[in-house]
Amino acid sequence: GAVVSQHPSRVICKSGTSVKIECRSLDFQATTMFWYRQFPKKSLMLMATSNEGSKATYEQGVEKDKFLINHASLTLSTLTVTSAHPEDSSFYICSARGGTDTEAFFGQGTRLTVV
Amino acid sequence: GQNIDQPTEMTATEGAIVQINCTYQTSGFNGLFWYQQHAGEAPTFLSYNVLDGLEEKGRFSSFLSRSKGYSYLLLKELQMKDSASYLCAALDSNYQLIWGAGTKLIIKP
Numbered sequence: 001g002a003v004v005s006q007h008p009s010r011v012i013c014k015s016g017t018s019v020k021i022e023c024r025s026l027d028f029q030a031t032t033m034f035w036y037r038q039f040p041k042k043s044l045m046l047m048a049t050s051n052e053g054s055k056a057t058y059e060q061g062v063e064k065d066k067f068l069i070n071h072a073s074l075t076l077s078t079l080t081v082t083s084a085h086p087e088d089s090s091f092y093i094c095s096a097r098g099g100t101d102t103e104a105f106f107g108q109g110t111r112l113t114v115v
Numbered sequence: 116g117q118n119i120d121q122p123t124e125m126t127a128t129e130g131a132i133v134q135i136n137c138t139y140q141t142s143g144f145n146g147l148f149w150y151q152q153h154a155g156e157a158p159t160f161l162s163y164n165v166l167d168g169l170e171e172k173g174r175f176s177s178f179l180s181r182s183k184g185y186s187y188l189l190l191k192e193l194q195m196k197d198s199a200s201y202l203c204a205a206l207d208s209n210y211q212l213i214w215g216a217g218t219k220l221i222i223k224p
Contacts, residue, residue, distance in 0.1 A: 043216040093157050103148060104212060106157040
């Protein structure tokens, strides 16, 4: 299947700093990318959907000024957690789709720990 | 509203067969996916059904009944490495993925 690369896989940052997570589709053009957050033993929680070249659509309750999403090209989307706090510690996963009726390919996930 | 239901946890024995059920209610329907997720890792794709019937892929098979809003994932010849969470997800009319909470499958020797 297609490959989605997410980087970094683990990051520890200090409270108040910002962290950028990258999601790249390596061998296909991702017209749509999704960002999820997953708490331990919980299902995926969709944070936002981004289409290349346009602003991301955020789910209700997700602060767009805190979780900045950029989808500048068909192969790259970034999620920046701004002014991180310990409660932002979580597993963040991106997924990408090349078309509306195709499977979503997932990145490896990023374990964020804010201390 | 849109909803996906699947059991929270199931236990099975190595070498046996297990069936994980999923029922869905969505605004429109454009297919159903099953993903496997090991602890601490991202989900990996297992199957996609959009037509009624059974799709077989090695030890894993997936079934769909659109009229009943029902799907199941069948795992045969269970191996210890099959211990994972299995996520059911339906594509709605807007081609958005609606995710179930996942079924944690525990395999015992």
